[in-house]
């Protein structure tokens with residue numbers, strides 16, 4: 001999609017530190033990490049949110065969740081990671097190409113102490 005930052009990363013027009021790449025899913029490090037491990041997992045096709053993706057493409061939704069686990073295991077945080085999908089500007093979504101934040105490498109017990 002034109003004027004979409006993450007579509008530009010998928011196209012290779014904007015560089016990213018890619019950790020996993022398939023036809024359907026891409027994972028790359030967040031440019032402003034909020035944890036020692038902070039990777040974004042996205043579908044290569046443009047969808048605005050996790051809800052929209054789930055409705056449009058259950059298969060790719062499952063692939064996205066499997067990729068998140070694969071990334072967590074590869075990054076050494078398979079036993080303790082958080083997977084966050086901010087949905088809507090009011091919930092902090094700033095890039096409207098669905099992305100899961102894979103976060104780990106520090107204490108993630110909830111609620112924060």
Ligand code: 5GP
Pocket residue numbers: 005014016017028029030031032033085086092093094095096
């Ligand atoms: P959101 O706030 O939409 O849930 O998350 C968007 C995320 O994208 C933020 O954590 C932000 O740091 C990350 N981000 C924004 N621009 C870029 C970029 O150009 N490259 C990478 N790798 N991450 C980005």
Ligand code: ZN
Pocket residue numbers: 001004005006007008045046047096097
């Ligand atoms: Zn996009």
